[in-house]
Amino acid sequence: MDFKASLCAALSNASGLPCDQIEGMLETPPNPEIGDFALPCFKLAKVMKKAPAAIAAELYEKLGSIEGFSKIEPVGGYLNFFTDRSSFAKTVIERVLREGDKFGSSDEGAGRNVCVEYSSINIAKPFGIHHITTTVLGHSLKRIYDHLGFKTVSINHLGDWGTQFGKMIVAYNRWGDREKIENGDSMRELVALYVKFHEEAEKEPSLNDEARAAFHRIEMHEPADWELFQWFKEVTLKDVARVYDLLGVDFDSYNGESFYEDKMPAIIKELADKGVSKIDNGMTIVDLSEYDMPPCIILKSDGSTIYATRDIAAAKYRKETYDFYKSLYVVAYQQNLHFRQFFKVLELMGYEWAKDCVHVNFGMISMEDTTFSTRKGNAIYLEDVLNTAIDKTLAIIEEKSPNLDNKAEVARQVGVGALVFSVLYNNRIKDYTFSWDKSLNFDGETGPYAQYTYARSCSVLRKAADAGVSLDFTAADIDFAVLSDEASGNLLRAIDTLPEAIVQASEKYEPYIISRKVIEMCSCFNKFYYDNRIMDDDPAVRNARLALTEAARTAIKVGLFLVGLEAPERM
Ligand code: ARG
Numbered sequence: 001m002d003f004k005a006s007l008c009a010a011l012s013n014a015s016g017l018p019c020d021q022i023e024g025m026l027e028t029p030p031n032p033e034i035g036d037f038a039l040p041c042f043k044l045a046k047v048m049k050k051a052p053a054a055i056a057a058e059l060y061e062k063l064g065s066i067e068g069f070s071k072i073e074p075v076g077g078y079l080n081f082f083t084d085r086s087s088f089a090k091t092v093i094e095r096v097l098r099e100g101d102k103f104g105s106s107d108e109g110a111g112r113n114v115c116v117e118y119s120s121i122n123i124a125k126p127f128g129i130h131h132i133t134t135t136v137l138g139h140s141l142k143r144i145y146d147h148l149g150f151k152t153v154s155i156n157h158l159g160d161w162g163t164q165f166g167k168m169i170v171a172y173n174r175w176g177d178r179e180k181i182e183n184g185d186s187m188r189e190l191v192a193l194y195v196k197f198h199e200e201a202e203k204e205p206s207l208n209d210e211a212r213a214a215f216h217r218i219e220m221h222e223p224a225d226w227e228l229f230q231w232f233k234e235v236t237l238k239d240v241a242r243v244y245d246l247l248g249v250d251f252d253s254y255n256g257e258s259f260y261e262d263k264m265p266a267i268i269k270e271l272a273d274k275g276v277s278k279i280d281n282g283m284t285i286v287d288l289s290e291y292d293m294p295p296c297i298i299l300k301s302d303g304s305t306i307y308a309t310r311d312i313a314a315a316k317y318r319k320e321t322y323d324f325y326k327s328l329y330v331v332a333y334q335q336n337l338h339f340r341q342f343f344k345v346l347e348l349m350g351y352e353w354a355k356d357c358v359h360v361n362f363g364m365i366s367m368e369d370t371t372f373s374t375r376k377g378n379a380i381y382l383e384d385v386l387n388t389a390i391d392k393t394l395a396i397i398e399e400k401s402p403n404l405d406n407k408a409e410v411a412r413q414v415g416v417g418a419l420v421f422s423v424l425y426n427n428r429i430k431d432y433t434f435s436w437d438k439s440l441n442f443d444g445e446t447g448p449y450a451q452y453t454y455a456r457s458c459s460v461l462r463k464a465a466d467a468g469v470s471l472d473f474t475a476a477d478i479d480f481a482v483l484s485d486e487a488s489g490n491l492l493r494a495i496d497t498l499p500e501a502i503v504q505a506s507e508k509y510e511p512y513i514i515s516r517k518v519i520e521m522c523s524c525f526n527k528f529y530y531d532n533r534i535m536d537d538d539p540a541v542r543n544a545r546l547a548l549t550e551a552a553r554t555a556i557k558v559g560l561f562l563v564g565l566e567a568p569e570r571m
Contacts, residue, residue, distance in 0.1 A: 001091040003083050006068045007037055014062040015044065032489065035073065035080030036088075042077050052077030085484035089548070092496045093480070096551040097473055102147075103558045104499035109150030112325035115318050116142045116152055119249070120256075120331070122159030123236045124168055124190040126379035127243060129434075130332075133362050135382075136420045137428060138330035139249045140511040140564050141360070147562060148506055153322050157314065158233070158256025164194065165229055166215025170207060171197040172228060186235035191379075219261075243383050246416055248564065260313040264305045267313045271298060276348045286345050296341040311342045312349075319353055326356050328509065333361040333429065360509045362428040368435040390415035392440055393448070400442075401571060410568045414448050415440075417565040421447030424511045424563050445519045447565055450556065453522035455571040457553035460534055462569075464546055467535070473547045479540035483548055487531040491524040491548065495555045502562065511563050518559035525552045 004026070008019045015022070025043045029035050041052040041059070048055050056074040063072060071082040096103050118138020121127050142152045171193040181189040201207040217225040237254070244250060268284065271277035277284050282301035288294065298309050318327055329339060339359035346354035367380065393415035397407050404410060422439040426432060442448045465471055483492065494517065501517040504510070534545040557567045 001068050001087055003068050003088070003091070004037070007066060007081060010063055010066040011039065011059070014059050015048070017044070017047065029080065032493065036083045037081040039079040039081075040077065041079060085489065086481040088496075089480040089483040089488070089492055089544075090478075092492045093473075093547050093551045096495060096554050097547070100554060101558060101561075103555055104502045105147045105149065106499075106503075107149040108503075109145060109148045109325075112150050113322045114145045114150045114152050115155060115322055115324045115327040116145065116330065117155040117157050117328065118142075118330040119244075119251070120157040120159065121236075121240060123233050123256075124164070124187070124194060125159070126191055127187060127240050127382050129367065129380040129382050129385050130365060132382055132385075132419070133365055133423055133428070134330045134332065135247060135249055136423050136564055137360070137362060137511065138328075139247070140424060140514075140562060141328060141330065141506075141509060143562050143564065144502060144506050144511065144514070147502060147558075150325070153253065153318075153324075154251045155253045155255065155318075156251040158254055158258075160233055161257035161261065161310065163212065163215045165218055165232070166211035166213070167197045167201075167207075168194060168232055169214035169218070169225055169228055170210045171200075172232075181235055186239040188381075190232060190236065243386065246383075246386050246412065247420065248566065255314075255317075257307070257310045257314075260310045260317065261305075263313040263317065264309060267309065267316070268298060268305075270349065271312075271345075274349055276345065286341075286348065288341060288344055291344055293337065293341055293344065296345050308338065308342050308345075311338075312345055315342070315346055315354075315357060316351070319351070324353075324356065326358060328358050328360050330360045330362070333363060335359075336361060358509070360428070363431040365423065365432050365434060368433050386416055386419065389419050389436075389440075392436060393418065396440065396442070397571070404570060410571055413566040413568045414451055414571070417447035417451055417560075419447075420564050421450065421515060425515045426512055428510060428512070450518050450522050450560060451565065451568055452571050453525055454553065454556045454560065454567045455569060456529065457525060457549050457556065458569040460529070460549050461546065461553065464535065464542075469535075469542070469546065471546065471550065473543065473550065476543045476547070477540045478543045478547055479538075480544055482541045482544050485531065487524070487528040488545075488548060491521070491528045491552060494521040494524045495551055498555050498559060505562075514559050515563050518556060518563070521552060521556050521559065525549075525556070528552075 004023065007026070008022045011017075011022045012019045022039075025039060027038045027040060029038045039059075041055040044055050045052055050058070053076055056077060056079045059079055060072060060074045066072065066081070068084055068087050069081055070084040073080045073082070099105070116138050118141075119131060119135040121131060138154070142154050145152045168190065175196060176193055197207065197211070214225060218229050268277075271284075271286065277286050277298050280295070283297055284299035285295040285297050288296055296308050297306055299305060315327065318324060331339070336359065343354050343357050343359070346357065367385075390411050394407060394411035397404060397411055397414070418439045419434075422434060423432070425445065438444060439446055440448060442452055461471060470476065483489070498517050498521070501513050505513040528548070532545055534542065534549060536542040536545065560567050
């Protein structure tokens with residue numbers, strides 16, 4: 001039953017206005033006591049040439065009854081509509097049971113590709129806590145777009161080019177220990193070499209010349225240096241794979257900055273040929289003063305390319321390779337200017353698809369906990385934070401559920417989930433201070449709370465099955481009318497609005513819209529669970545409540561998945 005469609009058809013009949021116009025006028029009242037839909041009649045005043053209250057009265061007369069609705073109420077200038085509780089319950093539950101894990105999915109994106117670039121770590125630099133937001137936000141957006149039928153391409157645009165790799169070569173050749181790097185914490189060993197280079201170069205400035213020469217050899221693909229450079233990448237990627245595995249994150253492409261090196265000459269030529277770039281003080285730049293921005297530098301005076309040049313090449317490559325409908329860049333707001341600049345350059349090059357490139361920016365994260373301090377200039381490694389989250393969660397589980405079977409596995413799912421959920425619970429642009437107490441609170445608006453509620457719904461169904469009740473609801477005798485109580489109604493409405501939350505999250509690039517919906521569904525489920533006796537003696541009542549439990553379980557799982565959380569069945 002499509003309530004809105006039925007309502008629009010009836011209203012269109014009564015008013016003579018087209019359905020889609022009516023649909024645009026309908027509102028959802030702030031609270032279901034007032035109604036499930038409302039028509040503010042002042043919006044019709046112009047066409048019907050009457051006062052809103054008179055319009056409400058007239059339409060009320062003409063409407064009579066509407067299929068799927070139990071009551072219509074004219075109140076002042078409004079017409080309020082109440083869906084029939086039991087057909088609403090039936091509609092929602094049947095849809096969720098039919099769609100299962102695909103609940104809320106659509107084919108909106110069919111035939112369209114979306115590039116989602118996220119994480120984009122730097123080789124031989126720490127994979128720090130500051131990288132968590134791009135990593136989990138991008139991963140969630142990828143899942144959301146996949147759910148809506150788009151074909152996504154996830155890209156880790158590695159920071160793997162630049163003079164620092166010359167420094168790494170010099171440092172490695174002098175002080176490096178292959179064994180130690182390969183068998184230990186590779187990334188930390190490489191970072192330590194990089195730090196040592198800078199200390200030593202203070203005393204021995206000629207090291208910098210050596211580093212420049214070494215980077216030049218990389219640019220020339222001199223075999224020994226090129227191999228070392230590739231090896232730095234290889235060991236770093238092997239190391240970070242542990243973090244990606246913990247988070248359940250993966251990528252279709254690891255084409256980073258170095259991948260575009262051989263595509264630079266063509267871009268530089270194109271910019272010159274199209275008259276977009278010019279030479280200024282020995283540099284090649286794109287003047288953006290007309291757009292109130294500093295110039296975008298294409299080539300430095302020594303002829304080397306920079307970050308922006310490689311981004312221009314990468315954007316073009318992505319368009320040519322993936323023919324994207326949208327290309328998202330999940331990168332911190334510190335780079336706002338950079339993105340505005342190079343998107344503008346793409347536009348000046350005549351690429352109308354520049355408008356489809358979106359900088360999905362986000363605020364900074366800091367840690368409340370002092371055991372992770374950056375005061376000494378040390379980076380906070382994301383892997384350490386994740387492992388701490390898992391350890392802390394394990395301690396909580398040991399206390400709460402000492403008899404749980406696979407504690408270590410659940411601690412991983414819940415510990416990691418706590419961190420991810422807390423990052424994705426707020427508007428992305430806000431700066432955010434992470435707190436262990438808040439994130440790991442099983443009773444707060446947290447990942448653990450949502451996962452715990454999910455496990456509870458599983459347990460209700462498990463117990464029913466153990467008691468010999470069939471969970472095949474297609475054939476069951478179900479009395480949907482018993483789901484007219486307030487708690488059940490609120491739960492049904494929360495579930496019913498998940499699909500539109502998913503669409504909104506995709507339009508605004510804001511997974512928090514889904515996380516909040518998950519919490520709403522969970523608190524409604526818990527209220528329903530406490531208010532109602534699910535295993536009622538009357539089979540039709542029991543089946544209705546079990547079917548609603550199954551619908552809630554499914555919807556919560558879908559929501560958790562879309563923000564990147566696993567859903568443990570026992571906790
Ligand atoms: N590697 C960069 C960093 O860690 C982020 C890269 C962002 N993406 C891009 N296409 N510029 O700061």
